[in-house]
Amino acid sequence: MTKKQRARTKLRRRVAGLLALGFALIGVGAGYSVLVPEPQTAQAQDDPAIVREGEKIYNNTCISCHGANLEGVKDRGPSLVGVGEASVYFQTSTGRMPAMGQTSQMPRKPRVLTPAEVDAVAAFIQANGGGVEMPSEHGAELRGEDPARGGELFRFNCASCHNFTGRGGALSSGKEAPALDGVTEDEIYAAMLSGPQNMPRFSERQLSPEEKKDIIAYVKSVTDGNNNPGGSPIGGLGPQSEGFIAFVVGIVALLGVTLWIGAKA
Amino acid sequence: MSTDKPADLPSEEELAQMSRDELVKLGNKLDGVELVEYPDPWPVKGTRAEKRAERQVAFWFALAGLSGLAFVAAFIWWPAQYVAPGKDGDFMYSLYTPVIGLTLGLSITAVGVGILNYTRKFIPHEVAVQQRHDGGSGELDKATILANLADAGNRSSIARRPMIKRSLAFGGGVLGLALTALPLGSLLRNPHAQSANAAGLLHTPWQHKEEGEKVFLRRVTGNDEISLVRPEDMDAGAMDTVFPYRETDTHEEWEHILRLGDTPVMLIRLRPQDAAKVVKHEGQEDFNYGDFYAYTKVCSHLGCPTSLYEQRTNRILCPCHQSQFDALQYAKPVFGPATRKLAQLPITVDPETGYFISTGDFIEPIGPAYWERKS
Numbered sequence: 001m002t003k004k005q006r007a008r009t010k011l012r013r014r015v016a017g018l019l020a021l022g023f024a025l026i027g028v029g030a031g032y033s034v035l036v037p038e039p040q041t042a043q044a045q046d047d048p049a050i051v052r053e054g055e056k057i058y059n060n061t062c063i064s065c066h067g068a069n070l071e072g073v074k075d076r077g078p079s080l081v082g083v084g085e086a087s088v089y090f091q092t093s094t095g096r097m098p099a100m101g102q103t104s105q106m107p108r109k110p111r112v113l114t115p116a117e118v119d120a121v122a123a124f125i126q127a128n129g130g131g132v133e134m135p136s137e138h139g140a141e142l143r144g145e146d147p148a149r150g151g152e153l154f155r156f157n158c159a160s161c162h163n164f165t166g167r168g169g170a171l172s173s174g175k176e177a178p179a180l181d182g183v184t185e186d187e188i189y190a191a192m193l194s195g196p197q198n199m200p201r202f203s204e205r206q207l208s209p210e211e212k213k214d215i216i217a218y219v220k221s222v223t224d225g226n227n228n229p230g231g232s233p234i235g236g237l238g239p240q241s242e243g244f245i246a247f248v249v250g251i252v253a254l255l256g257v258t259l260w261i262g263a264k265a
Numbered sequence: 266m267s268t269d270k271p272a273d274l275p276s277e278e279e280l281a282q283m284s285r286d287e288l289v290k291l292g293n294k295l296d297g298v299e300l301v302e303y304p305d306p307w308p309v310k311g312t313r314a315e316k317r318a319e320r321q322v323a324f325w326f327a328l329a330g331l332s333g334l335a336f337v338a339a340f341i342w343w344p345a346q347y348v349a350p351g352k353d354g355d356f357m358y359s360l361y362t363p364v365i366g367l368t369l370g371l372s373i374t375a376v377g378v379g380i381l382n383y384t385r386k387f388i389p390h391e392v393a394v395q396q397r398h399d400g401g402s403g404e405l406d407k408a409t410i411l412a413n414l415a416d417a418g419n420r421s422s423i424a425r426r427p428m429i430k431r432s433l434a435f436g437g438g439v440l441g442l443a444l445t446a447l448p449l450g451s452l453l454r455n456p457h458a459q460s461a462n463a464a465g466l467l468h469t470p471w472q473h474k475e476e477g478e479k480v481f482l483r484r485v486t487g488n489d490e491i492s493l494v495r496p497e498d499m500d501a502g503a504m505d506t507v508f509p510y511r512e513t514d515t516h517e518e519w520e521h522i523l524r525l526g527d528t529p530v531m532l533i534r535l536r537p538q539d540a541a542k543v544v545k546h547e548g549q550e551d552f553n554y555g556d557f558y559a560y561t562k563v564c565s566h567l568g569c570p571t572s573l574y575e576q577r578t579n580r581i582l583c584p585c586h587q588s589q590f591d592a593l594q595y596a597k598p599v600f601g602p603a604t605r606k607l608a609q610l611p612i613t614v615d616p617e618t619g620y621f622i623s624t625g626d627f628i629e630p631i632g633p634a635y636w637e638r639k640s
Contacts (some may be wrong), residue, residue, distance in 0.1 A: 149487035
């Protein structure tokens with residue numbers, strides 16, 4: 001074998017190898033695209049312009065804790081993939097997000113984002129991973145017809161943390177279930193759907209929209225000062241505070257009466 | 266009473282002729298009471314001040330009557346039926362309790378004030394002095410009273426009648442025993458005697474009555490709907506309260522189940538990333554169904570409902586004494602006074618219907634400790 005022939009077979013082997021590798025890669029790529037199913041993420045239904053607007057707001061206000069790709073940042077904020085627009089609505093419209101610092105629990109505070117901005121961020125999050133969506137009804141439409149049944153459901157599902165008239169209560173390690181005064185119907189609905197922070201989630205199959213609306217009707221009937229016909233709720237905590245006040249007021253009144261009876265006419 | 270007899274006691278004729286004033290004076294004198302001051306509050310009759318005082322008292326009594334009438338009227342006619350806030354008539358309804366409370370309270374108070382006013386304005390405020398002897402009774406009194414008692418005992422002749430004594434001891438003794446032994450004995454009865462099944466506190470209504478029986482996990486919906494739980498009903502990080510339900514159960518039986526203290530179960534669906542960290546208890550490895558875990562709602566400390574579930578920290582809290590249980594570690598106590606884990610209910614999905622069923626009862630007693638409990 002001459003030197004020239006040896007060089008030619010070497011070249012041929014190389015070309016053949018490259019071709020085989022190319023075919024194999026193309027084959028794997030084609031097989032991948034055919035066999036691997038579409039990822040099950042909800043696709044954006046919204047106007048792409050709103051989604052872009054939401055992305056802009058996200059990049060300005062949320063990105064430092066939730067990451068450039070919604071993947072979350074360790075020890076700062078959780079991933080937002082799949083949390084859905086209901087979660088965004090609740091967290092931002094109650095002012096909990098954007099957060100001002102790391103505490104045991106994000107408190108309610110005056111909202112930073114306007115309703116239009118909230119909608120834009122919600123559309124952006126919904127377009128990237130999907131998740132629970134807000135109902136089509138809003139405000140007073142979300143109040144059910146049967147607050148009594150709502151009360152029963154509330155006592156079974158909500159009262160253990162939020163107190164039976166929505167006064168809230170303590171949880172572990174400095175966390176708390178907030179009082180439900182001043183919370184809108186949409187926020188209550190969004191909270192039940194998305195399970196903000198440590199609250200369990202109540203899907204539409206677990207608590208039907210009807211049941212959720214009845215619960216909202218009940219919450220609205222006992223909060224915002226609707227449950228204190230006596231003038232002051234005295235904490236709304238039941239017999240403890242009421243008994244104490246009754247005792248103090250009663251004893252003082254009895255002392256006054258005793259003095260009056262004993263006084264010389 | 267002093268022992269020296271008053272010398273000037275009236276005879277029967279004198280007594281009959283005495284006026285009321287004289288009789289009062291005599292009574293006081295016999296009791297050793299002397300009235301130092303006994304002024305008439307209105308020495309001059311018919312003054313304007315007296316009339317005013319009279320009107321004041323009458324005003325309070327009249328107020329009591331009117332307010333009582335108002336109470337009766339409000340009690341009968343005021344709208345007492347619940348009206349949700351925002352609906353018509355909500356304001357009137359919300360005043361129902363205050364109105365009946367105020368009217369009845371005012372009525373009672375006015376009667377009291379009227380009586381007190383009358384006492385203060387029209388009852389004379391006398392100052393009376395009564396002589397009392399110092400120290401104990403005199404030796405003579407003591408000796409005579411002791412003799413009197415001993416004599417009465419002796420004359421009753423009980424000491425000489427052993428039959429009466431013994432029968433009295435028998436009757437009285439039995440009566441005394443009956444009065445004390447019965448209430449005390451009732452504290453010693455078998456605590457399991459009233460239980461629905463022979464093992465009492467060891468078992469709950471989740472126990473299968475026969476082999477292969479299907480006991481479903483049923484939710485409460487606030488109406489008569491039978492809502493059984495399927496795995497797809499619950500999102501990750503959800504909790505539901507469920508009760509045992511058999512297809513043969515009537516409405517009354519279901520109502521009874523709801524009233525029992527040992528039936529409520531928390532059905533928890535862990536988040537997938539948390540479910541990967543689960544540590545299972547020995548002997549309970551197959552009690553869960555995927556990410557679904559069912560624990561009793563009855564605290565192992567004193568039996569409060571431990572239904573505060575934190576879906577991110579996976580802690581189950583008890584509101585009474587702040588015990589905390591870790592849902593990722595077979596609900597073992599991690600904080601607070603509870604020392605035992607929450608009992609776990611074995612669950613699976615019924616292949617025929619797709620609903621959750623329990624595969625058996627809890628394998629340990631739920632709730633707080635009791636005498637026979639070994640662990």
